[in-house]
Each structure stands twice: as C-alpha cells, then as structure tokens.
Amino acid sequence: MTNEFNFDSWQAKMVALEIANEVGRAILKSLSKEPKTASQIAKALSIPLPTILFHLSRLEESGIVSSKKALGKRLREVKVYSVSSTDIVFRIGDEKDG
Secondary structure (H helix, E strand, O other): OEEEEEOOOHHHHHHHHHHHOHHHHHHHHHHHHOOEEHHHHHHHHOOOHHHHHHHHHHHHHHOOEEEEEEEOOOOOEEEEEEEOOOEEEEEOOOHHHO
C-alpha cells in the first residue's frame, strides 16, 4: 500500500516536517525494519521517550505510522507502532491535469 498525499494538505505538510527532521527519519527507518513500542524506539535510538512520543504522534496523525495495542512483557497493554507503507507519494495539482 502507498500513502498518497495532496501536496497542499495538512497531512503532506506534517509528513514533510517529519521527513525533514532527523528524529522523524530515524523513527521511520527503525520502524521499517520491524514494529516497535515507543520505549523500544527510544532505547534503540538513544533519544528521550518524550521526544519519540512527540514525533510518533505526528507520524501517526499524518497516517504514515499506525499503532495497535498488544500485551507487553509485564502483561500490560502497550502500543506497538509500525509504518503504514514504505512508499510515500505527494500529488501536486489535480490528477486530471496529468
């Protein structure tokens, strides 16, 4: 599945901000290998958890990252994040314009 965004949409702007950001890109690269919890990402990237959560919320809101609830090691419910697609397309203009 490919994530497609209209060039002028707020989602496209959010995606562009995250792709331009070093932390956002690192999170996407990490999740492209396998789904992870926010804590696992923070530990793997040596980035504070609040920073990871900030970027994950933006990535999830834009639709390029999704989450599902699962049971963690301590049998507590945790959010597991994964990339929605490895392809991101920005549509410039109306598709009818060619």
